[in-house]
């Protein structure tokens with residue numbers, strides 16, 4: 001499975017929600033899709049999942065355009081925050097429907113997840129709590145074993161232990177049954193260990209697509225005597241600064257060379273990593 005997104009734009013009337021976005025996704029990788037509220041994450045994912053058509057540009061899934069393409073869409077699972085208030089069918093019936101439509105659906109795995117999430121099979125879906133509805137959607141998303149699986153803030157309403165279970169399942173099942181997974185999220189610090197690659201959208205534009213490790217290695221905090229820090233970071237892309245007395249801590253977005261790390265140590269500066277959450281906050285800040 002390969003996904004190619006080429007020069008994608010989306011307009012809602014006059015409003016440009018997505019602007020000329022291009023990227024590729026490869027099999028076996030888990031992608032974190034990050035962006036502030038209204039950045040365009042759901043718009044992008046709903047185009048990829050063929051819920052709507054782009055204004056411009058193209059999406060190719062295994063070389064084919066997915067829109068109204070049943071063969072391709074069988075291979076794509078889109079899990080999003082759904083309104084189940086009119087869904088009177090039971091959890092069991094929802095699973096049966098998924099099993100019918102999804103060629104790779106694994107019933108045994110679905111039952112295992114039902115057990116783990118303590119889902120009541122006989123209850124109507126609209127009578128489940130919000131967190132349980134999300135757990136059911138996630139169960140269907142995981143057990144469908146679709147080669148391309150998208151979770152758009154699929155954890156909403158889940159409590160922390162349930163979210164943790166969901167993350168562990170993604171990690172374990174991705175290892176056993178590799179596919180393309182996209183996780184769109186605001187809970188960056190909880191989920192960053194799941195990402196192989198990170199995509200960041202800001203105001204409808206893709207501003208970052210990087211391997212997680214590469215991205216993390218570019219974010220560095222440099223702390224020490226104010227004047228020395230200023231000199232050392234001069235010319236670097238500065239994301240944030242904090243001053244306490246004569247001590248300054250500066251976050252830079254720059255991959256330091258070995259020599260620069262050595263120089264920093266020689267100058268008595270502390271060089272430390274920045275969590276993805278902080279990088280995300282500062283890279284998407286409005287200035």
Ligand SMILES: Nc1ncnc2c1ncn2[C@@H]1O[C@H](COP(=O)(O)OP(=O)(O)OP(=O)(O)O)[C@@H](O)[C@H]1O
Pocket residue numbers: 012015017035036037038039040041042043044
């Ligand atoms: N149906 C629509 N009609 C008009 N504008 C829309 C529509 N759907 C989304 N938008 C606008 O497009 C922009 C992107 O919205 P989108 O829902 O894709 O953002 P998001 O990154 O998923 O946000 P959030 O994190 O808050 O869920 C927003 O400015 C939103 O108001």
